[in-house]
Amino acid sequence: MRKSKFLLLPVLAILACSKDPILEDDKSETQLNPEEINDQLTEVAYPNQIGPVLEVYYGGQRIPVESQEGNYVYQGDILIPVNQTSKSAQSLILDSDEAAQKSTGRIRGMWPKNTVYYAIDNNLQDKYRVYDAIDHFEANTTLKFVQRSGESNYIYFTSGSGCSSYVGMIGGRQNITLASACTTGNAIHEIGHAVGLWHEQSRVDRNSYIDVNFENVRSGTEHNFHTYETSGFDGDEFTSSLDFGSIMMYSPYSFSKNGEPTITKLDGSTYKVQRSGLSSGDIRGINAMYPGDGGEPTYVNGKYYTISGVTVLRANDLWYFWTKYGFKRVELRNNRWYWV
Numbered sequence: 372m373r374k375s376k377f378l379l380l381p382v383l384a385i386l387a388c389s390k391d392p393i394l395e396d397d398k399s400e401t402q403l404n405p406e407e408i409n410d411q412l413t414e415v416a417y418p419n420q421i422g423p424v425l426e427v428y429y430g431g432q433r434i435p436v437e438s439q440e441g442n443y444v445y446q447g448d449i450l451i452p453v454n455q456t457s458k459s460a461q462s463l464i465l466d467s468d469e470a471a472q473k474s475t476g477r478i479r480g481m482w483p484k485n486t487v488y489y490a491i492d493n494n495l496q497d498k499y500r501v502y503d504a505i506d507h508f509e510a511n512t513t514l515k516f517v518q519r520s521g522e523s524n525y526i527y528f529t530s531g532s533g534c535s536s537y538v539g540m541i542g543g544r545q546n547i548t549l550a551s552a553c554t555t556g557n558a559i560h561e562i563g564h565a566v567g568l569w570h571e572q573s574r575v576d577r578n579s580y581i582d583v584n585f586e587n588v589r590s591g592t593e594h595n596f597h598t599y600e601t602s603g604f605d606g607d608e609f610t611s612s613l614d615f616g617s618i619m620m621y622s623p624y625s626f627s628k629n630g631e632p633t634i635t636k637l638d639g640s641t642y643k644v645q646r647s648g649l650s651s652g653d654i655r656g657i658n659a660m661y662p663g664d665g666g667e668p669t670y671v672n673g674k675y676y677t678i679s680g681v682t683v684l685r686a687n688d689l690w691y692f693w694t695k696y697g698f699k700r701v702e703l704r705n706n707r708w709y710w711v
Contacts, residue, residue, distance in 0.1 A: 399699055416439065421592060422438045422660075425443070428459060435597070444466055448535045448561070464709065480541075481539065482524075486514075488526070494529075496530065504562055507649065509558055512654055513663045524540055526546075526598055533553070534549055563649070571613060571620040571621075572634060573596075579612075596634075618650060619653055623635060623641040670685045
Protein backbone atom coordinates (compact mmCIF):
# COMPACT_ATOMS: atom_id res chain seq x y z
CA MET A 372 0.00 0.00 0.00
CA ARG A 373 1.27 3.39 -0.84
CA LYS A 374 1.56 5.12 2.45
CA SER A 375 3.20 8.21 1.23
CA LYS A 376 2.78 8.87 -2.40
CA PHE A 377 5.61 11.32 -1.93
CA LEU A 378 7.71 9.42 0.46
CA LEU A 379 8.44 12.79 2.03
CA LEU A 380 5.27 14.39 0.97
CA PRO A 381 4.60 17.07 -1.61
CA VAL A 382 2.83 18.93 0.97
CA LEU A 383 5.84 20.91 0.66
CA ALA A 384 4.92 22.31 -2.28
CA ILE A 385 4.87 25.23 -4.51
CA LEU A 386 5.67 28.70 -3.45
CA ALA A 387 2.96 31.01 -2.67
CA CYS A 388 0.21 31.82 -4.94
CA SER A 389 -3.27 33.12 -5.04
CA LYS A 390 -6.69 31.65 -4.46
CA ASP A 391 -7.79 32.80 -7.90
CA PRO A 392 -9.64 29.99 -9.66
CA ILE A 393 -8.00 28.62 -12.77
CA LEU A 394 -9.30 26.50 -15.59
CA GLU A 395 -12.67 26.53 -13.91
CA ASP A 396 -15.44 24.51 -15.48
CA ASP A 397 -18.92 25.90 -15.92
CA LYS A 398 -20.47 24.16 -12.90
CA SER A 399 -21.75 26.36 -10.16
CA GLU A 400 -21.89 24.91 -6.68
CA THR A 401 -24.62 22.27 -6.66
CA GLN A 402 -26.80 21.14 -3.77
CA LEU A 403 -27.49 17.41 -3.82
CA ASN A 404 -30.64 15.53 -2.99
CA PRO A 405 -30.73 13.66 0.34
CA GLU A 406 -30.51 10.27 -1.39
CA GLU A 407 -27.21 11.31 -2.96
CA ILE A 408 -25.39 11.77 0.35
CA ASN A 409 -22.20 9.70 0.66
CA ASP A 410 -22.14 6.85 3.13
CA GLN A 411 -20.05 7.33 6.26
CA LEU A 412 -17.38 4.96 4.99
CA THR A 413 -16.20 7.56 2.52
CA GLU A 414 -15.08 10.75 4.23
CA VAL A 415 -15.95 14.05 2.54
CA ALA A 416 -15.14 17.60 3.57
CA TYR A 417 -18.39 19.12 2.29
CA PRO A 418 -21.22 16.56 2.16
CA ASN A 419 -24.16 17.19 -0.14
CA GLN A 420 -22.51 19.75 -2.36
CA ILE A 421 -20.17 19.90 -5.33
CA GLY A 422 -17.90 22.87 -5.99
CA PRO A 423 -16.31 23.97 -9.26
CA VAL A 424 -13.37 21.83 -10.32
CA LEU A 425 -10.09 23.66 -10.87
CA GLU A 426 -6.69 22.52 -12.05
CA VAL A 427 -3.81 23.69 -9.86
CA TYR A 428 -0.11 22.91 -9.53
CA TYR A 429 0.80 21.44 -6.19
CA GLY A 430 3.95 19.62 -5.20
CA GLY A 431 5.20 19.99 -8.75
CA GLN A 432 2.14 18.24 -10.19
CA ARG A 433 -1.06 19.39 -11.82
CA ILE A 434 -4.08 18.10 -9.90
CA PRO A 435 -7.88 18.60 -9.99
CA VAL A 436 -9.40 20.12 -6.87
CA GLU A 437 -12.85 21.32 -5.87
CA SER A 438 -13.13 24.88 -4.67
CA GLN A 439 -15.25 24.89 -1.53
CA GLU A 440 -15.71 27.90 0.76
CA GLY A 441 -12.23 29.19 -0.04
CA ASN A 442 -10.60 25.77 0.37
CA TYR A 443 -9.21 23.37 -2.22
CA VAL A 444 -10.44 19.79 -1.73
CA TYR A 445 -8.82 16.74 -3.34
CA GLN A 446 -10.46 13.30 -3.49
CA GLY A 447 -13.33 14.21 -1.23
CA ASP A 448 -11.68 14.87 2.13
CA ILE A 449 -8.07 15.91 1.46
CA LEU A 450 -7.42 19.63 1.91
CA ILE A 451 -4.76 21.20 -0.29
CA PRO A 452 -3.05 24.34 1.11
CA VAL A 453 -4.23 27.11 -1.19
CA ASN A 454 -1.14 29.24 -0.55
CA GLN A 455 1.10 26.36 -1.68
CA THR A 456 -0.54 26.03 -5.09
CA SER A 457 0.08 27.93 -8.28
CA LYS A 458 -1.60 28.59 -11.62
CA SER A 459 1.40 27.38 -13.59
CA ALA A 460 4.36 25.08 -13.09
CA GLN A 461 7.15 26.50 -10.95
CA SER A 462 10.82 25.56 -10.87
CA LEU A 463 11.41 23.29 -7.90
CA ILE A 464 15.18 23.03 -8.34
CA LEU A 465 17.23 26.17 -7.83
CA ASP A 466 20.69 27.32 -8.82
CA SER A 467 22.80 28.48 -5.92
CA ASP A 468 22.48 32.15 -6.95
CA GLU A 469 18.68 31.87 -6.78
CA ALA A 470 18.73 31.14 -3.08
CA ALA A 471 18.67 34.79 -2.12
CA GLN A 472 15.74 35.48 -4.44
CA LYS A 473 13.39 32.67 -3.43
CA SER A 474 11.90 31.57 -0.14
CA THR A 475 13.34 28.55 1.57
CA GLY A 476 10.33 28.26 3.84
CA ARG A 477 9.10 24.89 2.67
CA ILE A 478 8.05 22.44 5.31
CA ARG A 479 8.84 18.75 5.19
CA GLY A 480 5.83 16.50 5.11
CA MET A 481 7.01 14.20 7.90
CA TRP A 482 6.52 15.01 11.58
CA PRO A 483 10.02 15.29 13.12
CA LYS A 484 11.08 12.82 15.79
CA ASN A 485 7.86 10.83 15.27
CA THR A 486 5.99 13.46 17.29
CA VAL A 487 2.70 15.02 16.25
CA TYR A 488 1.60 18.08 18.20
CA TYR A 489 -2.11 18.77 18.46
CA ALA A 490 -4.79 20.95 20.03
CA ILE A 491 -8.55 20.49 20.28
CA ASP A 492 -11.14 23.20 19.75
CA ASN A 493 -13.04 23.68 23.01
CA ASN A 494 -16.28 23.74 21.01
CA LEU A 495 -15.67 20.37 19.33
CA GLN A 496 -18.35 17.89 20.35
CA ASP A 497 -17.57 14.35 21.45
CA LYS A 498 -13.87 14.89 22.04
CA TYR A 499 -13.55 11.21 22.95
CA ARG A 500 -13.37 10.56 19.19
CA VAL A 501 -10.05 12.37 19.07
CA TYR A 502 -8.63 10.83 22.23
CA ASP A 503 -9.63 7.30 21.21
CA ALA A 504 -8.15 7.77 17.72
CA ILE A 505 -4.89 9.09 19.17
CA ASP A 506 -4.73 6.19 21.63
CA HIS A 507 -5.16 3.80 18.69
CA PHE A 508 -2.24 5.35 16.81
CA GLU A 509 0.04 5.35 19.83
CA ALA A 510 -0.81 1.72 20.62
CA ASN A 511 -0.10 0.51 17.10
CA THR A 512 2.57 2.75 15.55
CA THR A 513 5.84 4.46 16.40
CA LEU A 514 4.10 7.86 16.52
CA LYS A 515 3.41 9.83 19.66
CA PHE A 516 0.91 12.66 20.02
CA VAL A 517 1.63 15.56 22.36
CA GLN A 518 -0.72 18.39 23.28
CA ARG A 519 0.62 21.63 21.88
CA SER A 520 2.33 24.08 24.21
CA GLY A 521 3.44 26.79 21.80
CA GLU A 522 4.79 24.64 18.95
CA SER A 523 4.26 26.29 15.58
CA ASN A 524 3.40 23.15 13.58
CA TYR A 525 0.38 21.27 14.90
CA ILE A 526 -2.95 19.61 14.12
CA TYR A 527 -6.08 21.41 15.28
CA PHE A 528 -9.19 19.27 15.70
CA THR A 529 -12.28 21.35 15.07
CA SER A 530 -15.87 21.02 13.88
CA GLY A 531 -16.79 21.40 10.22
CA SER A 532 -19.27 20.41 7.55
CA GLY A 533 -17.74 16.94 7.20
CA CYS A 534 -14.53 15.01 7.80
CA SER A 535 -11.32 16.41 6.29
CA SER A 536 -7.57 16.77 6.72
CA TYR A 537 -4.38 17.90 5.03
CA VAL A 538 -1.77 15.26 4.14
CA GLY A 539 1.45 15.29 6.10
CA MET A 540 2.83 18.25 8.05
CA ILE A 541 2.22 21.37 5.97
CA GLY A 542 3.55 23.94 8.44
CA GLY A 543 1.66 26.04 10.97
CA ARG A 544 -1.78 25.11 12.21
CA GLN A 545 -3.55 22.53 10.06
CA ASN A 546 -7.16 21.62 10.71
CA ILE A 547 -8.74 18.23 10.94
CA THR A 548 -12.48 18.81 10.75
CA LEU A 549 -14.92 16.42 12.37
CA ALA A 550 -18.64 17.02 11.91
CA SER A 551 -20.92 15.54 14.56
CA ALA A 552 -21.53 12.52 12.31
CA CYS A 553 -17.81 11.71 12.02
CA THR A 554 -16.97 8.63 14.07
CA THR A 555 -13.80 7.59 15.86
CA GLY A 556 -12.99 5.53 12.75
CA ASN A 557 -13.38 8.62 10.58
CA ALA A 558 -11.02 10.44 12.96
CA ILE A 559 -8.44 7.65 12.56
CA HIS A 560 -8.75 8.00 8.78
CA GLU A 561 -8.19 11.77 8.92
CA ILE A 562 -5.24 11.47 11.30
CA GLY A 563 -3.90 8.92 8.82
CA HIS A 564 -3.91 11.65 6.18
CA ALA A 565 -2.27 14.11 8.56
CA VAL A 566 0.69 11.78 9.16
CA GLY A 567 1.15 11.02 5.47
CA LEU A 568 -1.32 8.39 4.26
CA TRP A 569 -3.21 8.73 0.98
CA HIS A 570 -6.25 6.83 -0.28
CA GLU A 571 -5.70 3.15 -0.91
CA GLN A 572 -7.88 2.84 -4.01
CA SER A 573 -5.75 5.43 -5.85
CA ARG A 574 -2.51 3.45 -5.77
CA VAL A 575 -0.85 3.04 -9.15
CA ASP A 576 -1.59 -0.68 -9.53
CA ARG A 577 -5.24 -0.45 -8.49
CA ASN A 578 -6.52 -1.57 -11.92
CA SER A 579 -5.08 -5.00 -11.18
CA TYR A 580 -7.57 -5.34 -8.33
CA ILE A 581 -10.60 -3.11 -8.90
CA ASP A 582 -12.73 -1.52 -11.59
CA VAL A 583 -14.07 2.01 -11.30
CA ASN A 584 -17.58 2.15 -12.76
CA PHE A 585 -17.66 5.72 -14.00
CA GLU A 586 -21.19 5.25 -15.36
CA ASN A 587 -22.34 5.20 -11.71
CA VAL A 588 -20.21 8.15 -10.56
CA ARG A 589 -21.97 11.42 -9.81
CA SER A 590 -21.26 14.06 -12.43
CA GLY A 591 -18.56 16.46 -11.31
CA THR A 592 -16.86 13.99 -8.96
CA GLU A 593 -15.07 11.79 -11.49
CA HIS A 594 -11.72 13.36 -10.61
CA ASN A 595 -11.91 11.76 -7.15
CA PHE A 596 -11.08 8.41 -8.74
CA HIS A 597 -7.79 9.37 -10.43
CA THR A 598 -4.78 7.30 -9.51
CA TYR A 599 -1.77 9.08 -8.09
CA GLU A 600 0.11 8.03 -11.22
CA THR A 601 -2.47 10.00 -13.25
CA SER A 602 -1.52 13.04 -11.18
CA GLY A 603 2.18 12.37 -11.78
CA PHE A 604 3.06 11.44 -8.22
CA ASP A 605 5.50 8.68 -7.36
CA GLY A 606 6.44 6.73 -4.27
CA ASP A 607 6.64 3.26 -2.77
CA GLU A 608 3.89 0.78 -1.94
CA PHE A 609 4.27 -0.95 1.40
CA THR A 610 1.99 -3.89 0.68
CA SER A 611 2.35 -6.19 -2.30
CA SER A 612 -1.32 -5.87 -3.29
CA LEU A 613 -4.22 -3.49 -2.76
CA ASP A 614 -5.31 -3.62 0.89
CA PHE A 615 -9.10 -3.87 0.96
CA GLY A 616 -8.89 -3.77 4.76
CA SER A 617 -7.10 -0.42 4.87
CA ILE A 618 -8.86 2.30 6.80
CA MET A 619 -7.85 4.56 3.90
CA MET A 620 -9.92 2.58 1.34
CA TYR A 621 -12.96 4.15 -0.34
CA SER A 622 -16.37 2.51 0.02
CA PRO A 623 -17.69 0.63 -3.06
CA TYR A 624 -20.49 3.21 -3.22
CA SER A 625 -18.35 6.35 -2.99
CA PHE A 626 -19.84 9.27 -4.94
CA SER A 627 -22.54 7.06 -6.45
CA LYS A 628 -25.31 8.86 -8.33
CA ASN A 629 -27.73 5.95 -8.46
CA GLY A 630 -27.07 3.65 -5.51
CA GLU A 631 -25.02 1.31 -7.70
CA PRO A 632 -21.37 0.58 -6.83
CA THR A 633 -18.72 2.90 -8.20
CA ILE A 634 -15.89 0.52 -7.26
CA THR A 635 -16.02 -3.26 -7.62
CA LYS A 636 -13.56 -6.10 -7.61
CA LEU A 637 -12.53 -7.34 -11.04
CA ASP A 638 -15.17 -10.08 -10.87
CA GLY A 639 -17.89 -7.45 -10.39
CA SER A 640 -18.45 -8.15 -6.68
CA THR A 641 -18.33 -5.53 -3.96
CA TYR A 642 -16.21 -5.62 -0.83
CA LYS A 643 -16.48 -4.58 2.80
CA VAL A 644 -14.85 -1.40 4.07
CA GLN A 645 -13.97 -0.91 7.71
CA ARG A 646 -13.54 2.14 9.92
CA SER A 647 -12.58 0.25 13.06
CA GLY A 648 -8.85 0.80 13.02
CA LEU A 649 -5.58 0.72 11.10
CA SER A 650 -4.97 -2.45 9.12
CA SER A 651 -1.71 -4.35 9.38
CA GLY A 652 -0.74 -2.78 6.04
CA ASP A 653 -1.54 0.71 7.33
CA ILE A 654 0.61 0.08 10.39
CA ARG A 655 3.48 -1.28 8.31
CA GLY A 656 3.38 1.77 6.07
CA ILE A 657 3.35 4.27 8.94
CA ASN A 658 6.19 2.53 10.72
CA ALA A 659 8.23 2.50 7.51
CA MET A 660 7.78 6.26 7.18
CA TYR A 661 8.47 6.79 10.88
CA PRO A 662 11.25 4.40 12.01
CA GLY A 663 11.24 3.44 15.65
CA ASP A 664 14.37 5.43 16.39
CA GLY A 665 12.72 8.64 15.19
CA GLY A 666 15.30 9.01 12.44
CA GLU A 667 15.03 9.39 8.70
CA PRO A 668 13.38 6.74 6.53
CA THR A 669 15.89 4.40 4.90
CA TYR A 670 16.43 5.29 1.24
CA VAL A 671 17.24 2.38 -1.06
CA ASN A 672 19.68 2.92 -3.90
CA GLY A 673 18.08 2.39 -7.29
CA LYS A 674 14.62 3.57 -6.20
CA TYR A 675 12.70 6.79 -6.85
CA TYR A 676 11.26 9.04 -4.14
CA THR A 677 9.39 12.30 -4.20
CA ILE A 678 10.79 14.71 -1.63
CA SER A 679 9.91 18.39 -1.32
CA GLY A 680 7.84 18.08 -4.47
CA VAL A 681 10.62 16.67 -6.68
CA THR A 682 10.88 13.06 -7.87
CA VAL A 683 14.50 11.99 -7.52
CA LEU A 684 16.54 8.82 -7.93
CA ARG A 685 18.66 7.47 -5.09
CA ALA A 686 21.97 6.10 -6.39
CA ASN A 687 25.32 5.61 -4.63
CA ASP A 688 23.74 7.32 -1.59
CA LEU A 689 23.29 10.52 -3.64
CA TRP A 690 20.28 12.14 -5.33
CA TYR A 691 19.75 12.53 -9.09
CA PHE A 692 17.06 14.27 -11.16
CA TRP A 693 16.20 13.25 -14.74
CA THR A 694 16.46 15.97 -17.40
CA LYS A 695 16.38 15.82 -21.19
CA TYR A 696 20.17 15.68 -21.01
CA GLY A 697 20.19 12.72 -18.65
CA PHE A 698 20.49 12.49 -14.88
CA LYS A 699 21.93 15.47 -13.03
CA ARG A 700 22.90 15.46 -9.41
CA VAL A 701 20.86 17.52 -6.94
CA GLU A 702 21.13 18.24 -3.25
CA LEU A 703 18.50 19.03 -0.61
CA ARG A 704 19.24 22.04 1.59
CA ASN A 705 16.73 23.51 4.02
CA ASN A 706 13.96 21.53 2.30
CA ARG A 707 14.77 23.03 -1.14
CA TRP A 708 16.53 21.27 -4.01
CA TYR A 709 19.62 22.74 -5.67
CA TRP A 710 21.65 21.68 -8.69
CA VAL A 711 25.09 20.41 -7.73
